Amino acid sequence: MSLNSAAATDYYWPVSGGQLWLPAGRPSQVKPGGTSACFRIDLPETDSAAKHWIALSDAPEWLAKEHWISLRELLDELDSGALFWASRALQVGHWWQRHRFCSCCGAELPAPQSELLAKGELVRICAVCHIRYYPAQTPCIIVLVTKGEYCLLAQHQRSRTGTYTALAGFVEAGERIEQTVVREVQEEVGLNVTQLTYMNSQSWPFPAQLMLGFYAHYDSGSIVPQPDEIKEAHWYHYRDLPKVPPVGTIARQLIDGFVQRCEMSADDKAR
Numbered sequence: 001m002s003l004n005s006a007a008a009t010d011y012y013w014p015v016s017g018g019q020l021w022l023p024a025g026r027p028s029q030v031k032p033g034g035t036s037a038c039f040r041i042d043l044p045e046t047d048s049a050a051k052h053w054i055a056l057s058d059a060p061e062w063l064a065k066e067h068w069i070s071l072r073e074l075l076d077e078l079d080s081g082a083l084f085w086a087s088r089a090l091q092v093g094h095w096w097q098r099h100r101f102c103s104c105c106g107a108e109l110p111a112p113q114s115e116l117l118a119k120g121e122l123v124r125i126c127a128v129c130h131i132r133y134y135p136a137q138t139p140c141i142i143v144l145v146t147k148g149e150y151c152l153l154a155q156h157q158r159s160r161t162g163t164y165t166a167l168a169g170f171v172e173a174g175e176r177i178e179q180t181v182v183r184e185v186q187e188e189v190g191l192n193v194t195q196l197t198y199m200n201s202q203s204w205p206f207p208a209q210l211m212l213g214f215y216a217h218y219d220s221g222s223i224v225p226q227p228d229e230i231k232e233a234h235w236y237h238y239r240d241l242p243k244v245p246p247v248g249t250i251a252r253q254l255i256d257g258f259v260q261r262c263e264m265s266a267d268d269k270a271r
């Protein structure tokens, strides 16, 4: 799916229970009926003539059942523009549905004020104690550990697809992300790593993470998978990889980048 951001089109993104409603695999261009909240989610710096709206409802049977879809099923099909909006809609929807009360005084939070929305400020302000609540993302790291022409890939205990992927984990309170990378690799597979390189980031709306992608060089230790998290973990040669995550994920970008680097250096050696 790609969206025409040059045309003055309205795109509606209905969100419910972590799913998007996409008839014919695209956001609706007419406002869906039965919404209890519908507001703009454009960012001020978004360079687009199109307008993007989130649509939300409290009704259990809201819109035609067959058009609700999980973004995980679309990762292969979306271009980066459509992925941005789908991801943003899901995260704003999660914030709306899971942050309904002030965590300080317990009062019910009102809808975002339209004059603030018009300025691109998406916020719910407690009417009693005036605390402001913004949609937030939780930072996480994802790291591909490499050793020459080999990379470390792990299958998670919770994997339903048998995929082998890079290691990932949440940034703890007070931690720098570099510390998180070192700690997560040590915890999950018992290895020490060095020479961290930041690659790229990806908003990951399952439900509200920001993934920060790194490469790290193997330094010392032997693989000991953490049994609660990791089913198995091995070194894989870049020409002989197992089943890896789909295109559209940052894990895949890290793996593809590593393979490309190895191929280029093999070409150099062959010359």
Ligand SMILES: [Zn+2]
Pocket (backbone or CB within 6 Å): 102, 103, 104, 105, 106, 107, 126, 127, 128, 129, 130, 131
């Ligand atoms: Zn309050």
